[in-house]
Amino acid sequence: LVLVLSSRLLQAVCINAVRGNPDSVIAAIDHFCQNQEWAMNVGDEKGAILDSVVMETSPSTVLELGTYCGYSAVRIMRLLPPATRFITLEMNPDYAAVARQVIQHAGLQDKVCLVEGKSADLIPKMADMFGIRTFDFVFFDHWKDCYLPDIRLLEDCGLLDQGSVVLADNVLCPGAPEYLDYVRSSLRFSSRFYRSHLEYTRVLDGLESRTQTGPGSHCGR
Ligand SMILES: CCc1ncnc2c1ncn2[C@@H]1O[C@H](/C=C/CNC(=O)c2cc(-c3ccc(F)cc3)cc(O)c2O)[C@@H](O)[C@H]1O
Numbered sequence: 676l677v678l679v680l681s682s683r684l685l686q687a688v689c690i691n692a693v694r695g696n697p698d699s700v701i702a703a704i705d706h707f708c709q710n711q712e713w714a715m716n717v718g719d720e721k722g723a724i725l726d727s728v729v730m731e732t733s734p735s736t737v738l739e740l741g742t743y744c745g746y747s748a749v750r751i752m753r754l755l756p757p758a759t760r761f762i763t764l765e766m767n768p769d770y771a772a773v774a775r776q777v778i779q780h781a782g783l784q785d786k787v788c789l790v791e792g793k794s795a796d797l798i799p800k801m802a803d804m805f806g807i808r809t810f811d812f813v814f815f816d817h818w819k820d821c822y823l824p825d826i827r828l829l830e831d832c833g834l835l836d837q838g839s840v841v842l843a844d845n846v847l848c849p850g851a852p853e854y855l856d857y858v859r860s861s862l863r864f865s866s867r868f869y870r871s872h873l874e875y876t877r878v879l880d881g882l883e884s885r886t887q888t889g890p891g892s893h894c895g896r
């Protein structure tokens with residue numbers, strides 16, 4: 676049987692990770708990607724930075740764009756209490772299917788709401804579908820040319836408010852130059868670059884966090 680990469684990654688989780696143990700799922704994926712086949716998970720080095728920003732923010736509502744195989748969904752939700760609202764968006768049904776199984780293996784299926792579809796279609800429906808007014812923490816790890824339009828869409832939908840943190844992966848490699856210019860240009864936000872490396876390699880990469888300082892776009896200028 677010929678398995679595609681995402682299925683081989685899932686197989687490595689099923690074989691090497693302990694059911695209900697998120698840390699063992701993370702370790703199994705990192706071991707597979709370090710020793711068998713590279714895959715575009717945020718990885719353990721940038722993952723530790725993601726962990727620290729999540730813990731610092733201690734969000735009660737979280738949105739992730741680009742679930743892929745569910746690695747960062749497991750990383751984020753293993754740190755947060757069951758009451759946390761976590762929504763992750765994935766447009767590819769095959770990746771969504773793998774992610775659901777990875778998340779289930781970690782025992783986090785009751786804490787994660789994986790919605791299949793394109794971010795631009797789903798973001799405007801967040802309030803109606805989930806009764807969520809604003810997101811405290813948003814993780815961008817989807818197609819890099821969608822970062823800029825999607826943060827603008829989140830703002831236009833009033834889904835980001837004072838204190839909301841948007842953390843973006845891969846701002847150096849593959850890179851998101853227009854996004855970086857945008858988040859570093861406005862006085863309404865404070866942005867910070869976390870220097871790191873492309874997952875499982877020595878190539879330079881990093882994460883950029885942007886914290887909203889002023890009120891949300893719907894609460895006056
Ligand atoms: C339409 C909006 C929209 N709505 C909903 N889901 C969406 C979506 N756009 C994309 N998705 C899903 O997200 C995932 C894609 C993620 C894209 N990520 C990278 O391209 C990337 C690349 C490298 C790298 C590759 C090769 C190198 F040589 C170096 C670096 C490293 C990294 O960490 C990377 O994240 C897939 O599951 C998509 O189905």
Ligand SMILES: [Mg+2]
Pocket residue numbers: 715716717816844845
């Ligand atoms: Mg990435």
